[in-house]
Amino acid sequence: MNSNHLLLEEPIRMASILEPSRSGYFPSMTRIVGTLGPKSRSVEVISRCLMAGMSVARFDFTWGDAEYHQETLENLRIAIKKTKKLCAVSFISSSLDEKPYVITIWVMLDTTGPELLVVNKGDQPIPLEADSLLVLTPDQEKEASPSLLPINFSGLAKAVKPGDTIFLGQYLFTGSETTSVWMEVSEVKGDDVICLIKNSAVLAGTLYTLHVSQVHIDLPTLPDKDKEVISTWGVKNSVDFLSLSHARTGQDIRQAREYLSKLGDLSQTQIYAKIENVEGLVNFDEILQEADGIILARGNLGIDLPPEKVFLFQKAAVYKCNMAGKPAVVTRVVDSMTDNLRPTRAEATDVANAVLDGNYLVL
Known part of the structure; x- marks a missing residue:
């Protein structure tokens, strides 16, 4: 068998692709x-x-x-x-x-x-606009809004610094920019973290999770x-x-x-x-x-x-x-x-x- 023949050898019999699928014995x-x-x-x-x-x-x-x-x-x-x-x-x-x-x-x-969650007591969608500021606060008594979201972790302000990336959405992440956002930490003020929103999205449902890229969460x-x-x-x-x-x-x-x-x-x-x-x-x-x-x-x-x-x-x-x-x-x-x-x-x-x-x- 010459080398040219080896190059043309089929790893999968192409005709078999056209055959109807059927359940195997195993x-x-x-x-x-x-x-x-x-x-x-x-x-x-x-x-x-x-x-x-x-x-x-x-x-x-x-x-x-x-x-x-x-x-x-x-x-x-x-x-x-x-x-x-x-x-x-x-x-x-x-x-x-x-x-x-x-x-x-x-x-x-x-x-x-150790999952970071937004505490959303209401069930109304929350629209977030690109280039606007959003405050993440550990004060869970506050109501969720397009400018402020309470979270379940009091140590976020100590874990992040300006320039860090935070992702937020109902699911992490489908790739759809209409249901999740990515943000950049702009400022840390006391226990609050102020973020610049990078893309517009509408958060729907009751469960939103946060993921801080490459930052250790002390939980x-x-x-x-x-x-x-x-x-x-x-x-x-x-x-x-x-x-x-x-x-x-x-x-x-x-x-x-x-x-x-x-x-x-x-x-x-x-x-x-x-x-x-x-x-x-x-x-x-x-x-x-x-x-x-x-x-x-x-x-x-x-x-x-x-x-x-x-x-x-x-x-x-x-x-x-x-x-x-x-x-x-x-x-x-x-x-x-x-x-x-x-x-x-x-x-x-x-x-x-x-x-x-x-x-x-x-x-």
Whole structure:
């Protein structure tokens, strides 16, 4: 066989691309983690998610109380009985086809962690105009307005300096400049931080998060609020995975594991470290050594890192996870499908590359 023939060898048989897709004999090694939120918590929608291939149900305690998420979990259990699809909390049911079944649900509890939140007591949209000033204040008694936003952290003024970048929005971040803003710290005045808004946007909904680019936030990785949720809702439902948000060092994982072991029932719960900033990137090797799995939160990473650098870290991190035999999960894979039924070509390619690299997925 000559070298010219080798150059023309097809890595993929092109004719096969035109053949109809069909289910393979072997199940997919990639799992889909689905976050059950306000628009996906009904029995009907969860059933459709299970039929489409959702493997793990994720409960995000950034919003909603324990009662709210408990109702969602009960809907998930009903949907599993209805569809007879396992959603990789375990419970026993005897109502499927009048025969006893053991239904396994893999449940992931996502902590809030040291997340900065805007305290918005109202539900009216807040318009923010480019080139105007916005005050971030720890005084939570004040009302949110286009010129002032109360936040849940009193140490922001000590953490930032003029010139630092702060991102603000309901989700971090879809890339849509109509729902999130980026700002530059203009002045620190007492406990208040005065920012210059760089783009116009309308903040809608009740949850807005802040991310200060490459600045250490002096808050515990597992705050008391998260511990309360874990010790109550988490224990009650025997959660299988704890998604530890904003993991920054290996010590964060060790402390979380120590806390879980004290609860008894959660001593076997696996900890997935969520890498969301440069601190987690710098300490990635020690975090990987301590954690049971890794979640790459690309929304926040795309703020701390230049967007063109995120994929390089993703490639390197997933390779290291594969070498260590630990699952890797990537987030924000189909943002456009919150509004559209089909993913973009770029999103489909992104998902395909993630699968080929050896990722789990999260939607």
